[in-house]
Amino acid sequence: MLNYFLALILGAFFGFSLNKAGLTRYSKIVNVFRFTDMAVLKFMMTALVVSMAGLYTLRGLGLITFPNVPATYVVGNLVGGLIFGVGMALVGL
Amino acid sequence: MSNLVQGVRKELWSPYAAGILLGVVGVLAVWLSDSLLGASGAFENLAGMIGKALAPQVFNVMYFNFIMPAGITWGVILLLGIILGGGLGALSSRTFKLRWNTDDAQWKAIFGPQLWKRWLLVFLGAIVLEYGAGIAGGCTSGLAISGGMLLAPAAFLFIAAMFMSGILTAFVVYRRRY
Numbered sequence: 001m002l003n004y005f006l007a008l009i010l011g012a013f014f015g016f017s018l019n020k021a022g023l024t025r026y027s028k029i030v031n032v033f034r035f036t037d038m039a040v041l042k043f044m045m046t047a048l049v050v051s052m053a054g055l056y057t058l059r060g061l062g063l064i065t066f067p068n069v070p071a072t073y074v075v076g077n078l079v080g081g082l083i084f085g086v087g088m089a090l091v092g093l
Numbered sequence: 094m095s096n097l098v099q100g101v102r103k104e105l106w107s108p109y110a111a112g113i114l115l116g117v118v119g120v121l122a123v124w125l126s127d128s129l130l131g132a133s134g135a136f137e138n139l140a141g142m143i144g145k146a147l148a149p150q151v152f153n154v155m156y157f158n159f160i161m162p163a164g165i166t167w168g169v170i171l172l173l174g175i176i177l178g179g180g181l182g183a184l185s186s187r188t189f190k191l192r193w194n195t196d197d198a199q200w201k202a203i204f205g206p207q208l209w210k211r212w213l214l215v216f217l218g219a220i221v222l223e224y225g226a227g228i229a230g231g232c233t234s235g236l237a238i239s240g241g242m243l244l245a246p247a248a249f250l251f252i253a254a255m256f257m258s259g260i261l262t263a264f265v266v267y268r269r270r271y
Contacts, residue, residue: 011174019182021111033263050116051242080229081254087222089262
């Protein structure tokens with residue numbers, strides 16, 4: 001139950017950050033693929049760097065263990081990504 | 094203090110500031126809930142749930158039993174939170190508005206203002222996108238960001254492929270306006 005409550009709160013902050021970065025708009029998403037507005041990339045990479053640094057520090061301190069790491073199956077990851085990109089650039093979701 | 098409140102209420106933050114917020118949320122999700130953020134998986138959980146109610150035999154497969162279990166999962170609640178948080182974000186900048194069509198001028202310039210075009214294209218595009226996410230094992234948040242922060246190779250393969258086809262698709266849609 002607590003875990004579900006946490007999911008709701010974490011999700012709310014997640015959605016809040018997406019809204020504030022403007023990623024709820026078609027033009028923001030598609031323009032990163034046209035190299036005219038790099039907000040998506042700035043947002044994604046900042047989040048990546050912050051969470052990478054945080055997680056590896058916390059693991060180094062012995063405070064957390066990593067959950068299941070997403071599986072790597074090269075062809076599937078690539079083919080899925082190629083299909084995904086078409087949908088993303090077409091409708092900006 | 095009022096400067097801070099004003100800053101939070103702005104319609105668009107610097108993407109770096111918003112990214113830092115998401116990064117912190119990503120760390121907290123692992124620390125507090127032992128889970129990874131993700132959005133596309135929740136739709137599969139829900140689709141599995143609906144499928145199992147309508148055609149239990151068809152949906153009694155490994156994918157909906159083990160890989161993407163049907164039902165109300167942590168990810169589904171997270172998705173509810175995302176919708177809630179997105180709404181709160183819009184409310185905080187007083188730009189919240191219920192609408193059937195998009196207000197995006199760029200969309201209207203490219204595809205036209207018709208409501209049916211928007212709905213049809215978004216519906217088809219979302220099918221393509223969700224299908225791709227299902228094959229790859231996640232979407233921009235669930236695989237690219239959540240996987241990337243654990244340094245999973247899958248995440249970086251996915252990001253590369255996503256940008257490759259995304260850039261090509263945008264080029265085909267925009268042609269000379271690219």
